[in-house]
Amino acid sequence: RLCRRYCPCPCCCNRRHCSRICSLQPLPVCGLCPCNSPLESGLVSIPFAFRGGQVARRAVGSTLDTLRSKSWMGSLMRILVRVASLLLSVGLRVLALLTLCCTLLFLPLLLTDSYRQSSHPLLTGAAFAFLSQLSSIGKGLQKVGVQNLPELCLRRAVLVQYIACPTWRNGLFLDLAGAVFGLAALTIVPISVAQPIFCNGLVLLALYSHFHLKEQLGQREWLSISLCFAGTLLLAVTLVPRDWNQTSIEWIQVKLGLVLLLAAPLLATLEIWARRAKRGNADRSVIELLAGMQAGLCIGVGNASLATGLQSTSKSWIDHLGSGKGVWMHLACAGAFVVIGVVTNAMHPIFANRGYQLGRVVLISTYMSLVSMATGVFMGVVVLDEAWPTRPRMSLLRHIAFGLIFSGVLTLNWQNIRLFTAAAASRSSQVPRDRSLRSRLDLRSTFDEIRGFPALVTNA
Template identity: 25%
Template sequence: MGVVNQWLAVGLAVLSALCLAVGTQKQGSAVADRARGPLHLRTILALLRCPRWVLGLVLLGLGTGLNVAALGLATVTVVQPIGVIALVVTTLLHAQHRRLRINRRTWAAILLCTAGGGAFVALAVGATDPAHGISSWAEHTVVVMLVVLVAVLGSAAALFRHSLGGSFYVVGAGVLYGFVAVLVRLTLTRVQGSSGGPFDDVNWIAVTAAVAAAVLGGWFVQSAFAGGPPDLVIAGLTVIDPMVGVLLGLLVLGEAGAGLTLVTGLLMTAAGTVAIVGVAVLSQHHPEVLERRADLARQGRAAVDRGVPAPPPPASDRPAHDRPGSHP
């Protein structure tokens, strides 16, 4: 029955990845078309009237539900990495939507993300003891870490939102979602193993922290959409999210088994580095990034011809309000 549950979890995770891919592309294109500058509450209210954005929200909700169902049948280590499928699908959909030609370096970056992330998780599976019970102390440690993380990231976003780039939002959302996935898995395990009512053993503090992190992570994702292509956003999430989940399981929850040796640890580090390099390459050589850079260069040359100061050079993580045509 355990093998059947794992394969069912894999199927649900694949469906979740497809929903997340299409939903991400829909929302990302809607935000990019309407949001110029740091995201405000009024921008979200305006997006609520956009059918494309609402459709993306529904698909993201469906994908999240399918992912939760998958986490109820298998571990985070098995479920979360399958989300990398969303990267490939989102890239293809976004290229078609924007009529972009996917260049070789973009494909190479996607390969690095997929191969590095896949190798990292494959190594983690052999290093994890799935039969290990999670102590209350370990769960409380994860909750405290998440509360501190939400406070720090939320404060940084509120205080420095005019100077933060897309990289901050992508990394922040990936880390937050990694914590959320772990707490969802722990909560489902408590519900399934409860000897009394289904919610008797639920840690409601953990649930509250996970909800707060999910809301903040959702805001970060929308902010990242305003500053970069959706496939770049999903690349960061699908690489960082599972890595955070696996590392929490191994280092905090005590799920490390006999297979976690020094060699395995070094190989996991190397694989994770490859995946992160893939995200960095994608942020520099994505066709939409190159297109924006070329547009800025053309505007700079035109400004010089007119005798006015040229715009500053582009940066991969330039805040959305620094882009040409933006307004406060």
């Protein structure tokens, strides 16, 4: 299905590239049939190997038509001109894209002098955090692949079917690769920077859906992608290393332990409210908000605990702590934080899926992203004492980066949020009327009972 101009000739190579040629109506010869001219046999694979679109196919087709002419010198010049124009058009697009990316990356560095404070490991960690969103694409591919497969179990025949499916296999590979990139990012990048980057995985998802699934995106979607991508770049260029002179590892562990102890009753309170809302047949917007808050809180707190445990085992943390018995206690606390982070992260799909049963996926995902981002920033800056840019311009860019990512997530779901607020406003305007009507009915029934009380006593 690489060429839309099919040749009716029975020996044409197009018949091998499209199985639907037999059901199509005969069309004019496309000029790519090798039986017309011996000179075309070497050029027939160009449009199939070069996936440049209609422009490339038209250029090659017109080139082959030119070769049939008698003036070989003129045809050769026309071939060179067409090939040069094609390469120039494609090269200019690639050059423009590279120029835009380099400008967005290096302009904040030059304006803020952040290249003097930033380090290569932190930039590498930011890139790992962005690539960790490959797991979202992997989950989508796995969902597509299991549609024609039986339910997964430990039987050999079923496992062979899953492994033999290329879509499911590629999805599993991307999912595992994203998880590895995420763990690598948590060991390098501060959680206040890594968590916002984790939340804008819609950039890779949108690009994948546009280029691979051929889905059309509107202006609002592209605006959201641009905002999130710009915020990610600003976060990457404003990374600064930790100042160990103002860091107390023991105090960080104490604060993190207190936050973990407070997170448990907070999750329990949200669970009680969610159950009451479900039993009382409350509006589904309340259930969506509570489910998104529960899942987002689990992600933010879990990633903070996991990042602290992984970073605590690094050489810089152990060197700052010194030698002695405190090192073993420090490593024991790091292991406990890793276990708590894994368990807390594993709880967020439970709360999210319970909300998906009664609520809308888009709103729950939006609440989850916003709450997890806010929780991650709070945990990193306040609890873990992560480094904040000291220079005013870099600090301003860090705030702008958070605002861009926050705005990008909101812009992507703005249509649903606007419909939700309009519905909530209409319901709130009807509530006073219903209450006044109920109060009038209650007063009327009370008056009727008072009027009928003497007759009731007389009859008694």
